[in-house]
Amino acid sequence: MATLTLTDLEVLLKGLGLNVPIPAFEAADVLSKPLDIGRSYFANILHSLVDGDAKKAYSSILLPGDVFNGDLAVVLPKLKPGSKPGELGPDLLTRFPECQLFNFPFADGVQLRIMFNSRALPRLLFPYIQERKATYGCDPSLGLQNIASPEAGRKKLVIDFSSPNIASEFQGKHLRSTIIGSFISNLHESMGWDVSKINYLGDWGMHIGLLGAGWEKYGSEEQFEADPAGHLLEIYHKINEEFIPAHLESKKIRDAGGDTAEFESKGIFAERNAFCKRLEEGEEKAKSFWRRAREVNIGNYTKLYARLNVNFDEYSGESQVSPATMAEVEEILKSKQICESNEEGLLIDLNKYKGPNEKPLGVAIIRNRIGNTTYLLRELAAVLERHRKYKFDKMIYVVASDLHTTHFPRVFKILKLMGMEDLEAKLQWVSFSESSQMSKQLGEGHMLGDILSQYQTAMEESLKENPDKSALLGDTEKEALEAIGTTALLAQELAARRASHHPFDINQMTSFIGGTGPDLQYWYAKLCSILDPYHATLDLSDEDYATVDGEDQSNLLRYLIQYPDITHTAYNTLESAGIMTYLSSVTAQLSECLGEEETTPTSAEVVLYEITRRVLENGMKVLGITPATK
Structure with a gap:
């Protein structure tokens, strides 16, 4: 805990020749942000020179960004609306008083810039940072339910990120989600939030049905024992190669206005759908394979995430959503007459509920034509279960924007239609572009372990080319x-x-x-x-x-x-x-x-x-x- 109190800080500033107490501004947080000390004194001087609101003087101060252009700057038209910067700037310069914290300001267009005095800076910052140590840059008050009553406890954040599909390779979007989600988790923890990290695996649905059908065609217990995750990925690629032509043909029929039901009742579609149905109905053979695949991937990912300095509090997934909660969601939708049934299944025509400034969200399917639950239904039920379990103040989804442009807006809209506006207001989708050249650089079919190993190899070569760096970093140790x-890897993704x-x-x-x-x-x-x-x-x-x-x-x-x-x-x-x-x-x-x-x-x-x-x-x-x- 930081021990430099407001009293200590004012003693320190008085020793630098400054008047105390520190000028008070509601927006200032001088015990967490030392730059606010400068803002407060600068705003107080500006307010004394310009008639007007003290709060406006404070809010007109900004951070130039480049230390060579000043530490603080005031936007003159914002400081005194209607004034002429060419007149106000020189006037302020002629009347600006001496202050031990700053050098004399200088004009730059519509701004007046100022720098900290080189004598005051170390005397202020040395004790400020040394006292705070690991808490410097943190602000635990942001995570309090009530700043005035810390005993009320901390705010709760649930964050859902990474979420790879257990049937297929670890894609670039999963990697970015993992890295961004971990950062957001760390940041909230540093700001005092109570954070629970969830990896909501793609462990149910059509892709699992495809993998199951593939296992029954190509699965080998011997190869599975030797390399479980690798063998499952190999099977998925084989069966997916068979599925792609059938999928394209189905799309061709649909685009032509035809009915795909007959076509999808045969061949690879039928095999996939049959395995999904067996899972939904709880057939032991199908569930036994699904459990093995799930456990193998969770065990594998747990080790590999550790190499990325990432850990999860819960490995969840589509499969873990209770059928009872899904039935509850369906019942609410039906009782409010939000959904309807047709040959496509149970669906919601969200275009009927489009607001004046909202984008159209199309038709959302809750159950497909063969009665299987959809990702959307499982997502809605998962929201309810998480809120009941964690009682969160906020839940963040860190998911790529590629194929989810309408998914989360649909989730949020449907919750509102269900009469759950308060719950919907606690949800946030943090999207990102998955566009990167990872596949081009590393090749297709990559697993997370392959990606990390290639980085380790490349890093070894880089250190050989930089022996001075190598000696300092101890590259001989694995x-x-x-x-x-x-x-x-982390720095490249986090820099974007x-x-x-x-x-x-x-x-x-x-x-x-x-x-x-x-x-x-x-x-x-x-x-x-x-x-x-x-x-x-x-x-x-x-x-x-x-x-x-x-x-x-x-x-x-x-x-x-x-x-x-x-x-x-x-x-x-x-x-x-x-x-x-x-x-x-x-x-x-x-x-x-x-x-x-x-x-x-x-x-x-x-x-x-x-x-x-x-x-x-x-x-x-x-x-x-x-x-x-x-």
């Missing part, structure tokens, strides 16, 4: 090599915004260019190596502090003070790219401070490097990256 390879169509370049990912995972690990390991013989102490003299008031050190501190703002922004947007970009900026500035020749650090430099190491570690852990040291 665990270290695996950790850095995993970092390369969710909606981006980013490349999947294994060679670039495993290089040591700026912004990559290996480069991030290298700088973290370098700091650990530098700090190893020393102990950081805050008992520093003015002479000690003078060794870190240079331009490069000040710029590094300007980055470090931003970290809590970076994590708060990520919390609001659920985007990891900002944190990755930020960490890359920190390491780039750190390289400027360290230079090319190694020297003995001063006492103040030891503290500077220690708080930098702390910020890098905190950021890496939120992203799901385990810092690797020799």
Whole structure:
């Protein structure tokens, strides 16, 4: 727990020559975000110079983003609407008072920019970050049910991510879901939420029926014993090759306006549907195969997820949804006359319920023509069961936008139609583009283990080409090599915004260019190596502090003070790219401070490097990256 209280902080600021108490603004959180200390003093000065609302003065201040363009900036038209920036800016400059926290501001178009004083920065940030350690950048108050009454407990988040189909290969969309979902989980935990992570496996339905039909044609107990997951994947590919032509023919009939029922009652369609029906009816032979396939995949994935630094609180799946809950959903839909029956099955024509500003959601099928439950029905029932089990305040689905453009909007719409608006309001779909070149780079039919192993191999080659990095990172140890390879994969995915169509370049990912995972690990390991013989102490003299008031050190501190703002922004947007970009900026500035020749650090430099190491570690852990040291 952080021990630097508001009283301690004001004593510290008074020692820097600032007036206390800290100017009070409702939006400021000076105990979690040190940049808010600067915002508060800056806003107070602006308010004293411009007649108007103090709250407006605070809200007109923004973060320039690039420390070389200032630490804080005020948008002049927002500060004083109707004013002429060309007149207001010079007027404020002539009347701006001296403040020990800042250098003198400077005008830049419609903005007035200001930088922290290089003398004040280390004296403020050293104790601030050192006291908070692992909690720097966190804000547990965001996860409280009631900030005024912490005893009321924490908010509950259920997050559903990864969700591969147990019949087929681990696709790019499952990989992205795993990495993004883990990040969102870590971020919410750091902000005080009680988080439960669910892997909702695709372990029921038509693809399982296809796999079951394939097992009865091509299954080998001997091959299954030797390589269970691999043999099941091989079977799925064989049977799917048979199914694709039949599927295309069925689509051709449907597109021509024909009835596909007769065609799908024969051949591979009939075999698949028959196995599904046997499962639905609880036939022991079919269920015995399904249990084996499910257990094999869960056991396999549990080990492989650990290599990605990911764990789940619950392995659920379509199969685990209670028939009684599905019947309950159907009963509500029927009693409210929301659904209807025809030759296609039991369905809801959502176009009838389209709002004025809503996109059409088409026809949603609840049960298909042979009476089997659909993914949609199982999803609706799963929502009810999870809410009853976890009593969540929010549930997030981390699922690709490719084939689910209408699925979640349909789920949300149907819940509203069922009279469950309060429950629907707690659900959030965090979508992402699955577009990447993973298949092109790694080949088709890949399992998660294959992907990770190829990264480990590529990382080994990269380290051979960079012996200086290799020595620091301890590449001779398999665990270290695996950790850095995993970092390369995670960093590439986390550096991209969710909606981006980013490349999947294994060679670039495993290089040591700026912004990559290996480069991030290298700088973290370098700091650990530098700090190893020393102990950081805050008992520093003015002479000690003078060794870190240079331009490069000040710029590094300007980055470090931003970290809590970076994590708060990520919390609001659920985007990891900002944190990755930020960490890359920190390491780039750190390289400027360290230079090319190694020297003995001063006492103040030891503290500077220690708080930098702390910020890098905190950021890496939120992203799901385990810092690797020799």
